[in-house]
Amino acid sequence: MIRKLISAGAGAAVALAAAAPALAIPPPLPGVDTGEQAFRATYKELVETNTTLSSGSCTLAAERMAARLKAAGFADSQLTLFATPEHPKDGGLVAIYPGSSRKLKPMLLLAHLDVVEARREDWTRDPFTLIEEDGYFYGRGTVDDKAQAAIWTDMLVRFAREGYKPKRTIKLALTCGEETSGAFNGAEWLAKNRRELIDAAFALNEGGGGRTNGTPISKGGKLEGVSLQVGEKAYQDFTLTATNPGGHSSQPVRENAIYELSEGLLKIRDYQFPVEFNDTTRAFFTRMGTLRGDAVGKAMIAIAANPGDTAALAVVQRDKMLNSMLHTACVATLVDAGHALNALPQRATANVNCRMFPGRTADETQAALAKAIGNPAIAIEQRVKDKPIAKSPPLDPAIVAPVEKIAAKYWPGIPVIPTMMTGATDGVYTGAAGIPTYGVPGVWLDPDGNGLHGLNERVEVRSLMTGRAYLTELVKALAQ
Known part of the structure; x- marks a missing residue:
């Protein structure tokens, strides 16, 4: 049987807007024998496996990908399914494809299986049915991040069936929890509990990509830029709380929890980190x-x-x-105050979401917020404790040069720009574990973001297939 780990413990394309010279390029697609139908089947199975936090199962998705790898020839010893008793549906998979060199350290392919919530009544199409329409694939996760998860899985399936022999061992980690701060996170669990499973010289992850001018490439659109993510901000939420004895609303006083909290939030609005x-x-x-x-x-x-x-x-x-x-950026995102329509508020709380510049800690960010507010009566608490500090990987020529060389073949005339993601990925956990993590190019998006985290998520079919070809060539180059 495939090994299953049960633990007793607890889980930039936008950056290129209106920048690079736009070129009307029909990017090359894969060659003669692409195995496209098999890839489509893997992609479809992933998209149609509900992996939302509320009602889905990453564990099921991981098991289905493990079954595909095993059918391709992976031994049980090369496949490790993992989950915890507390979070049985938030499991993941690590697969290891051995290389011939004992000197070269492995490389890690990272992707998350979980997706943002999607309600059928809000979508034009069923979010958990892969639909191909007018040159696009529609469905929740068609981009974020099941495109990359399917590409990585299909790639190792093809390598096994073709008998490809890389010098560098290739590892694949499919994890859960990236989309929900504070939920069980598989990448974090692996880094803390089974570091040896994912130990690698570097990791390739989501976060890079490209963008069009709004018209699909397959219909004469133009590609405006290609990005390589080299670092990201760290995500942290802070709960601000103002309290007061309250009283009858017919006899108001100046000291009011809602007013105090509001004044504090306005000071955060006006504060700028260095x-x-x-x-x-x-x-x-x-x-x-x-x-x-x-x-x-x-x-x-x-x-x-x-x-x-x-x-x-x-x-x-x-x-x-x-x-x-x-710089570090913080913004109020949620407020909750009062307990009755006819009473003075006894408590007012707000969530302040911060994206911390690489190297900055939650403690120093909290201290900066407290100083900006200037009111010690407002309590500030980190919603998730002990989150890692974001560490930017180096601009390593051994990574950057192959990325640029192969990109020049697929997107001639368009430079690859190193970018720091203002959002966050699971790369914060692998980076903190000492594995430099890069968000690689491949799939491009339209300027509107293609419905990521929103309604009617989609990806251009040509984008997905070209990204698959590019990433396959990149992995082979880095594995040699």
């Missing part, structure tokens, strides 16, 4: 600024050279994405 740069963001601002050539581009170059340039900062901050890349 501008910071690392190797990735400095390279991004410099290269992207050069490509743009407009006033914003010139300001990007200027602030990368001198973070204290207030005039350049004022220009760059007009773009919310560029502004977010410059």
Whole structure:
């Protein structure tokens, strides 16, 4: 039987907007024998396996992918299904495809199986039925992240059936919990409990990609940019609480929990964390600024050279994405206050969501919020304790050069730009475990984001198939 681990313990495409020169390129598709039908079957099975936190099962999806790998020739010893008694439906899979070299450290292919909630009554089509329509695949997870999970799984299936012999051992980790902060997270569990299963020189993950000008490539659209994610912010929620004895609403007083909390939130709104740069963001601002050539581009170059340039900062901050890349960012996202319509509030709470610049801790971010609010009566608490610090991997030529070389073949004339993701992925856990993690290019999106985390998620068929071909070639290059 396939090994099952049961633990007693507890789980940038947007960055390229209006930047690179747009080219009408029909990206090459895979060659003669692509195994496309088999890939489509794997992709369909993943998308149609509900893996939402409320009613789905990542464990089932992992078991189905393990069955496909076993049918392709993987031995039981190469497949490890894992779950915990507390979270039986949040399991995952680690598969190991051995290489011939004892000197080369393995590489890790990472993807998450869980998806954001999707209600049938809100969608035009059934979110858990893969539908191909007008050159697109529709369904929850068609991009985030079952596209990559299916590509990685299908790739190892093909390698096994073809008898491909890499020098570097290739590991695959399909995990759960990436979409829900505070839920069981498989990547975190593996890093803490079974580090040896995923030990690798580096990992390839979601987060990179490309974007079109809004018209599908298959219908003459233009690709505007390709990104390689080299680092990301860390995610943390803080609960702010103001309390008061309350009383009868017919006799109001100035001291009011809602007012105090509101004043604190307004101070957070007006507070800006210091501008910071690392190797990735400095390279991004410099290269992207050069490509743009407009006033914003010139300001990007200027602030990368001198973070204290207030005039350049004022220009760059007009773009919310560029502004977010410059520093830690915090924003109020939820509020809850009062207990009765005719009573003074005894308690008012708010959630403040922070995306922390690589290297910044939750403790220092909390301290900065407290200082900005300036009211010790407002309590601040981290919703999830002991989350890892985001660590940006190096701009390693051994990774970057193959990414760029193969991208030039698939998307000639369009540069690959290193980008720091303003959001977050499971790369924060593998990075914290000492495994440099990169979000690789491949699948491109439209400017509207293709419904990721929203309604009617979709991906262009040509994008998925070209991304599959690109990633296969990239993995082979890095494995040799």
